[in-house]
Amino acid sequence: MKARVKWVEGMSFVGETGSGHALVIDGAPEHGGRNLGPRPMELLLAGAAACTTFDVVQILRKARQPIADCVVEAEAERAAVEPRVFTRIHLHYRVAGRGLDPHQVERAVKLSKEKYCSATLMLGKTAEMTHDIEIVEGDAVPAPTPPPN
Numbered sequence: 001m002k003a004r005v006k007w008v009e010g011m012s013f014v015g016e017t018g019s020g021h022a023l024v025i026d027g028a029p030e031h032g033g034r035n036l037g038p039r040p041m042e043l044l045l046a047g048a049a050a051c052t053t054f055d056v057v058q059i060l061r062k063a064r065q066p067i068a069d070c071v072v073e074a075e076a077e078r079a080a081v082e083p084r085v086f087t088r089i090h091l092h093y094r095v096a097g098r099g100l101d102p103h104q105v106e107r108a109v110k111l112s113k114e115k116y117c118s119a120t121l122m123l124g125k126t127a128e129m130t131h132d133i134e135i136v137e138g139d140a141v142p143a144p145t146p147p148p149n
Helices: 040-062 102-116 118-123
Strands: 003-009 012-017 022-026 067-078 086-097 128-137
Touching: 022 040, 040 067, 040 086, 040 102, 040 118, 086 102, 086 118, 102 118, 102 128
Parallel strands: 086 128
Antiparallel strands: 003 012, 012 022, 067 086
8 A cells, every 4th residue: 555645835735545546635724734625633533434434334234234324423532742643532333224233233333443444443552442333214324413503
């Protein structure tokens, strides 16, 4: 696996993956960025959430579960001093389908957490990892309700 990141200007970079995809990465304005893309640590957290989501969907499909949607919401806390590693990560799994077996969903999350998800297993070396599971009866996970103004 390979990746290449090239500095563009200020605190803006273009990342290129070995599979041929590109993305803009940028810093916060208070650090000289222009807010043109996600921060590096946001990408790390999103990558971990994507890795475990991938596992859960694949495991449930192999178990012939009627999965229709899967969303993993990740929330992390970072150390106050450098290096500002993740110290706590909570993953909220929201899995939708008509007639999902809760034991199969729990099994899929457990297998991802303990065996398959290399990203969360690595991050678990520095961060306390917690999770919870919400099963939604239906074809889609509802979008989160925005906070009141």
